[in-house]
Amino acid sequence: xxxxxxxxxxxPLLGANPVVCATGHISREVQGVQHRNENFxxxxxxxxxxxxxxxxxxxxxxxxxxxxxxxGSVLMNMGNLAVVGALKPKNFIHIVLDNEAYASTGNQKxxxxxxxxxxxxxxxxxxxxxxxxxDENLKDALQKLLKMEGPTFLLIKVGPDTDKAxxxxxxxxxxxxxxxxxxxx
Amino acid sequence: xxxxxxxxxxxxxKNYAGFLKEKGYSFFTGVPCSLLGTLIEHFENSPEFxxxxxxxxxxxLGLATGAYLAGKKACVLMQNSGFGYSLNVLTSLNMIYKIxxxxxxxxxxxxxxxxxxxxxxxxxxxxxxxxLDIPTFIPSLETLEKDLERADEVIEKQKVPAVILxxxxxxx
Numbered sequence: 001x002x003x004x005x006x007x008x009x010x011x012p013l014l015g016a017n018p019v020v021c022a023t024g025h026i027s028r029e030v031q032g033v034q035h036r037n038e039n040f041x042x043x044x045x046x047x048x049x050x051x052x053x054x055x056x057x058x059x060x061x062x063x064x065x066x067x068x069x070x071x072g073s074v075l076m077n078m079g080n081l082a083v084v085g086a087l088k089p090k091n092f093i094h095i096v097l098d099n100e101a102y103a104s105t106g107n108q109k110x111x112x113x114x115x116x117x118x119x120x121x122x123x124x125x126x127x128x129x130x131x132x133x134x135d136e137n138l139k140d141a142l143q144k145l146l147k148m149e150g151p152t153f154l155l156i157k158v159g160p161d162t163d164k165a166x167x168x169x170x171x172x173x174x175x176x177x178x179x180x181x182x183x184x185x
Numbered sequence: 186x187x188x189x190x191x192x193x194x195x196x197x198x199k200n201y202a203g204f205l206k207e208k209g210y211s212f213f214t215g216v217p218c219s220l221l222g223t224l225i226e227h228f229e230n231s232p233e234f235x236x237x238x239x240x241x242x243x244x245x246l247g248l249a250t251g252a253y254l255a256g257k258k259a260c261v262l263m264q265n266s267g268f269g270y271s272l273n274v275l276t277s278l279n280m281i282y283k284i285x286x287x288x289x290x291x292x293x294x295x296x297x298x299x300x301x302x303x304x305x306x307x308x309x310x311x312x313x314x315x316x317l318d319i320p321t322f323i324p325s326l327e328t329l330e331k332d333l334e335r336a337d338e339v340i341e342k343q344k345v346p347a348v349i350l351x352x353x354x355x356x357x
Contacts, residue, residue, distance in 0.1 A: 020251075040254065044277025048247035055251020055259075058237070059212065079240030083248070087237065174283040174344075181254055 001138070002159045003097050004166075007033045009138045010068070010095065013146070014038075018184045019066040020053040022046075022073040024104030025161055026097060030068060032166030037183035041169045041176055047077030050094060054084055056184075057092040063184070064091050064146070071098040071112035078120065084151050085125025092151040094121070095142075103161040121153035128152040197326065198223035198356050202234065204330050205260065208337045210287060211235060212252035214245045215262030220291035222357035225262060242267030246274040250284050260287040265294070265306050265350075268313070275346060276317065283344040287336060291357075292323070292350040310350065320347040326355055 003025065011034050020040045021027040027041035042049045053067035074081070074096055084092060096117060101107040122129040128148040132141055138156065145152050171179065201224060214237040217225050228236035239245035242263040249259035263271070268290060279286060293299050294307015314321045320339045324332035336347040 018254075042278070044281070045243075045247070045274045048243070048250070048274060048278060051244045051247025052251040052254070055212075055248040055253075056255045057251075058235075058248075059252045059255035059257050077244060077247070080244050080247070082240055083237065083244065173281040177254070177282045177284065181256070184255070 001156075002163070003029050003099060003103075003161055004033060004163070006097055006138060006156050006158055007068070010142060011036075013139065013142055014066055015064075016183075017064045017066055018053075018056055018060070018180070019068060020049045020056070021068050022049045022070045024070065024073075024102075025165060026068055026070050026073075027169050028166040031169055037179050040180045041171075043169050043173060047073045047080075049073060050077055050080045050084070053094070054080065054087070054089065054092060057089040058087065060184070061089070061091055064093060065089075066093045066095060069094060069096045070103075071096060071100060071117065072102045072110045074117055075110055075112065075115070081121055081124040081126070085121075088125065088127065088151055090127075090150045093146070093154070094126070094152065095154045095156065097156055097158050099158045099160055101160060104165075107160060118153060118155040121155075126151045126153040129155075131155040132157070194223045194354075194356055195227070197329070198227045201329055201333075201356070202227050202231065204333050206233070208333065209258045210260045212249065212257040212259040213237070213262065214239050214248045214252075214259075215289075216240070216242050216245060216264065216267055217262070218264035218291035218293070218357075220264070220293065220351055220353050220355070220357045221262050221289065224289070224356040242270045243274045246271055246279060246286065249286050250278060250282075253284050253286060258287075260289060262289045264291045265310050266303065268310070269306065272317075275319070279346045280317075280319075284346070285340040285344045286346045287340060288346055288348045290348055290350055292352045295352050314348055320345065321350060322348070323350045323352070324355075329355070
């Protein structure tokens with residue numbers, strides 16, 4: 001399974017909930033699979049998607065807030081796992097698509113082939129932590145996880161991104177802000 | 186520091202928190218500095234304020250950005266050492282996405298009178314902010330409320346982050 005295949009299974013389960021997408025390929029791929037006004041594409045400030053998602057989750061407890069993150073991005077802002085684990089927002093769902101590489105800059109290795117990101121999340125205090133098994137169905141697993149108490153961490157190992165990258169995020173950054181804020185009001 | 190002096194700092198903090206509340210700020214996060222000590226203490230001890238202790242200044246900006254996107258007015262507190270960590274998030278998130286945040290930053294190294302690790306940032310602080318076109322206010326005790334009003338006006342009008350630099354003997 002590649003990033004694009006995983007997203008095609010994840011996105012139909014997100015409803016109209018806010019989704020914050022990681023910098024680089026992940027934002028581009030999410031936009032390519034299905035643009036929604038509730039998607040917040042983080043084109044710069046790598047690592048910040050999980051902090052942004054947490055800020056939304058704390059301020060809007062009635063909504064389920066999703067972060068679609070990457071391994072390089074989690075490693076860069078690993079401190080935020082501690083903030084999530086300490087505050088324990090029940091409505092925070094952190095999905096990590098882990099290709100063990102910085103795909104946007106040419107597939108250089110990250111550290112996630114060695115470092116167990118799911119164990120890091122568990123140690124920081126996420127309530128529900130799951131690493132998708134190789135023979136497990138992603139849709140079924142996510143549906144099951146959504147019924148459990150958050151904060152939730154789902155780690156999905158994906159294959160290397162060797163296909164042509166999806167186009168860059170189309171909207172201007174300030175337009176992304178405006179569209180997203182209106183959509184999640 | 187005498188007891189009276191410490192009491193005075195607490196009164197300043199309490200009053201300032203009141204001004205922030207009046208302006209509608211309801212979400213606070215940051216990394217502490219002794220110069221902001223009484224203000225953060227006030228947030229932590231008052232249930233009417235939501236203050237999230239953060240791990241790093243850039244992550245605090247990210248968190249506050251989320252709160253803003255969800256409809257809140259948000260404020261980040263930090264020492265100016267953490268301003269270095271913040272540069273990328275300010276320039277590649279807050280400024281281009283038009284995310285207006287109020288940044289209350291302590292001014293360590295002001296006039297070169299501080300520990301060695303604060304001297305360079307203390308010296309370059311206002312130049313950096315000017316180069317980045319970030320509206321900056323450096324209040325005295327007397328202009329705290331007025332400068333907050335002016336910063337808030339810029340934030341509301343221009344949808345950009347604005348900085349209030351806090352020198353010593355105001356909140357700590």
